Amino acid sequence: xxxxxxxxxxxxxxxLDYILNQNESNLYIGQNLIxxxxxxxxxPEDVIGIHKQAIEEIYExxxxxxxxxxDFLIELMVHFGLKVKEHQFLLLKQEEMRIExxxxxxxxxxxxxxxxxxxxxxxxxxxSIPKRKMNGDYVHFLHDDENYLGVAVxxxxxxxxxxALCMSMVKYGLDxxxxxxxxxxxxxxxxxxxxxxxxxxxxxxxxxxGRYNLNNDIFTWASAGHEPALYYRAxxxxxxxxxxxxxLLGILPEFKYIQHDVKLEKDDFLVLMTDGVxxxxxxxxxxxxxxxxxxxxxxxxxxxxxxxxxxxxxxERLQDFNLDDDFTIVIIKK
Amino acid sequence: MLDETTVQIxxxxxIVAARQLGRNEAKAIGFNKVDQARIATAISELAKNIFLYxxxxxxxxxxxxxxxxxxxxxxxxxxDKGPGIKDVGKVLDxxxxxxxxxxxxxxxxxxxxxxxxxxxxxxxxxxIEKWLR
Numbered sequence: 001x002x003x004x005x006x007x008x009x010x011x012x013x014x015x016l017d018y019i020l021n022q023n024e025s026n027l028y029i030g031q032n033l034i035x036x037x038x039x040x041x042x043x044p045e046d047v048i049g050i051h052k053q054a055i056e057e058i059y060e061x062x063x064x065x066x067x068x069x070x071d072f073l074i075e076l077m078v079h080f081g082l083k084v085k086e087h088q089f090l091l092l093k094q095e096e097m098r099i100e101x102x103x104x105x106x107x108x109x110x111x112x113x114x115x116x117x118x119x120x121x122x123x124x125x126x127x128s129i130p131k132r133k134m135n136g137d138y139v140h141f142l143h144d145d146e147n148y149l150g151v152a153v154x155x156x157x158x159x160x161x162x163x164a165l166c167m168s169m170v171k172y173g174l175d176x177x178x179x180x181x182x183x184x185x186x187x188x189x190x191x192x193x194x195x196x197x198x199x200x201x202x203x204x205x206x207x208x209x210g211r212y213n214l215n216n217d218i219f220t221w222a223s224a225g226h227e228p229a230l231y232y233r234a235x236x237x238x239x240x241x242x243x244x245x246x247x248l249l250g251i252l253p254e255f256k257y258i259q260h261d262v263k264l265e266k267d268d269f270l271v272l273m274t275d276g277v278x279x280x281x282x283x284x285x286x287x288x289x290x291x292x293x294x295x296x297x298x299x300x301x302x303x304x305x306x307x308x309x310x311x312x313x314x315x316e317r318l319q320d321f322n323l324d325d326d327f328t329i330v331i332i333k334k
Numbered sequence: 335m336l337d338e339t340t341v342q343i344x345x346x347x348x349i350v351a352a353r354q355l356g357r358n359e360a361k362a363i364g365f366n367k368v369d370q371a372r373i374a375t376a377i378s379e380l381a382k383n384i385f386l387y388x389x390x391x392x393x394x395x396x397x398x399x400x401x402x403x404x405x406x407x408x409x410x411x412x413x414d415k416g417p418g419i420k421d422v423g424k425v426l427d428x429x430x431x432x433x434x435x436x437x438x439x440x441x442x443x444x445x446x447x448x449x450x451x452x453x454x455x456x457x458x459x460x461x462i463e464k465w466l467r
Contacts, residue, residue, distance in 0.1 A: 049368035071367050078371040078444070082379070085440045 007037060012054040019058070045077040101161075105133040108164045112171055116305075117143035119214055121334070125304030127312045128328040136163035137274045137328035140174045147214055148180035152187070153330055154207040155226065155274040157248070166203050169195065170249075184209040184222035188246065188257040192224065195250035205249040208272055217334060219270065222259040224249045227275045230289070232296065234267035239293045242270075269304070269333040271296055276325030277315065291318075296331075304331040338396045341381075343414075349381040352393045356410060359395050363406050364466055372444040373408060373464055379441050380412040380460055388416025388457065398463065407446075407465035415457040422450045 010033055018026040037047065052070035056062055112135065116124050128137055136158060142150035154170055156163040173194045177187055187209045195205055208226040212219050221229065225248035228241040246257045264270075271292070278288040295314055299307045308329050316323060339359070341352040356377040360370045377393060384391035391414030398409045438460070442448050445462045452458040 045368050045371065049366065052367070071371075074368055075371045075374070078368075078375045082375060082440045082444070085443060089439070 003040065004042075007033065007040065007042075008050050008053070011050050012057060015051070015054050016058060044081055045074050048074050048077055101133055104161065104164070108134050108168070111168055112138050112164075114139045114141065117141050117149060119143060119146065119149055121214055122149065122212065123304040123333040125306070125308040125331045125333075126329070127308040128326070129312065129323070130326050131276070131323060134161060134164040135326055136167065137276065137326040138167050138171060139328060139330055140171060142174070142178070142180040144178075144180045149212040149214060150180040150182065150187075150209070151212070151272065151330065151332070152207055152209045153226065153229075153272045153274060153328060154205060155276070155326070155328070157204040157206070158202075162203065166195075166199055166205065169198060170205055170207070180211065182211070183259060184211055184220055185257045185259040188222050188224050188249070189255070192247075192249045192255055192257075193253050196253040199250055203250060206275075207249055210270070210272065212332065217264045218261050219264055219332075220259050220261050222246060222257045224257065227273055227278060229273070230271040230293065230296070231262055231264075232269050232271070232293075232300070233265070234269075234300075235265060237297075239296075241289075264334045266334060267300075269296070269300065269307075269331055272330040272332070274326065274328040276323065276327040277311075277329050279325060280319060304333045307331050307333075338394060341393045341395075343381050343384040343391050343393060346385060349378060349385060352381045352395075353378050356393075356395050356408070359397065360408055360464075363397060363408055365408070365464075369464065373410070376441050376444045376462055376464075377410055379438075380410065380462070383438075383460075384412060384414045384416070388414035391415065391457075400465075405465055407463055409461060409463045412460045413457070418454040418456055419450065419452040419458055420454060422452050 014026060014030050014033060018030065034047070048070065052067065052074070055070070056067060114126065114128070116126055118124070126139055128135060128139060130136070136156045138154050140152040140154070142148075152174055154167070156166045156170075158166075170191065173191045174187075177190060188207065191207065195203075199205075205224070206226040207224045208221065208229055209223070210219055210221040210229070219231075221242055221244060223242075223244040224246045228243040231240045231242050232238075233240065240262070242260070242262065244258060244260060247255050273292075278292065280286050280288050292311065292315075295311050296307065299310045302310065308331050311329060312327065315327075339355055341348060341355055343349065343352065353374045357370050357374045360373045365373065377395075381393055384393070391412065394411040394413070396409040396411065398407045399405060400407070438448070438450070441462065445464045447461075447463040449461045450458065
């Protein structure tokens with residue numbers, strides 16, 4: 001209590017010095033006093049109270065209206081302090097959530113890490129960039145012997161944490177299937193049952209599954225509501241859409257998925273992607289698939305990985321470096 | 335003067351009435367302007383909680399003493415029959431893990447003591463005290 005009285009007296013003296021002589025050293029001394037006040041847990045409204053008292057003592061004939069004005073400021077500062085505390089509290093909470101999200105995103109990245117296989121006869125490239133911290137797209141390769149290569153490109157409808165959790169399940173489903181020679185229609189039917197049983201009704205997964213026979217270059221695919229892949233036939237210089245009408249995963253447990261074949265020849269390539277690649281919300285009328293075809297042809301002399309990277313850069317620039325969705329593209333070149 | 339006064343909180347105007355009553359009482363006890371402002375603000379927050387979350391309740395303002403009348407203070411008791419507070423401990427906790435509104439723990443800073451009793455579905459009683467130093 002005495003210390004506080006002492007500090008009040010000091011405050012009054014420094015204030016008086018400053019009123020008489022507005023120099024820098026008085027301000028500096030004042031700031032040092034504030035540090036001491038903070039150590040004594042003096043709040044901003046206390047400081048205004050101290051200031052008001054000092055002014056009233058210095059100017060004995062101070063008009064009452066000025067005192068009322070100080071009281072008004074004290075009132076507002078009490079409330080201001082209260083609201084600042086609430087605000088700080090929310091910032092603290094936000095920071096804690098951010099840290100948790102970072103950890104979760106790291107774990108997800110570890111769990112859903114894709115290793116690109118390197119079969120002798122094929123060149124494979126991939127780019128997958130999440131819109132937020134967690135990726136709602138996932139690419140899974142299976143390459144258990146030199147005969148077959150399996151590839152799944154998948155997209156969970158929705159973004160962020162719920163999508164990421166759902167994706168882990170898709171990954172374990174694919175891991176469990178385990179054989180690169182499985183039929184794409186079979187793979188989709190098994191995953192469809194797993195997802196229908198265990199995922200919330202509001203969650204949908206689109207998936208494109210392809211199997212490449214490395215002995216005869218036949219690519220077999222099936223799709224569950226996924227963005228059609230592109231097949232470029234070099235001999236004709238024409239793109240074909242690898243379409244397949246199949247329901248999204250997780251809607252009808254007994255749905256039958258149909259698979260199709262195509263035979264690749266020298267310099268042919270396949271472009272598998274998610275709708276984040278073709279969906280330009282800002283450019284609605286734009287023929288994005290046509291544009292991607294042009295890009296792919298113009299970069300077709302590059303390696304598959306470089307093609308993916310160049311297409312990504314191009315589309316990113318086209319949308320002012322602010323893509324609307326997770327972006328995933330896979331290119332397989334013969 | 336009465337030792338205890340009650341304000342029913344039904345409309346937003348009642349919040350102002352409760353503040354005014356608390357301030358008058360605090361002034362009469364001898365609190366300085368800054369503490370009067372703190373007491374009025376604390377009452378305001380409690381009354382607003384009643385108005386926003388419980389719709390009906392009351393604020394009781396009381397003079398209190400201890401150590402054989404040598405120390406004087408003010409107590410404010412807010413009673414409502416609202417939805418109640420699920421985890422009272424967390425309401426007053428400053429740690430970010432606490433998942434509740436910031437209102438009551440900010441009030442804690444303005445007064446010397448805050449106690450909360452609450453039962454889900456039954457209502458909440460908050461008691462705060464501030465002592466004249």
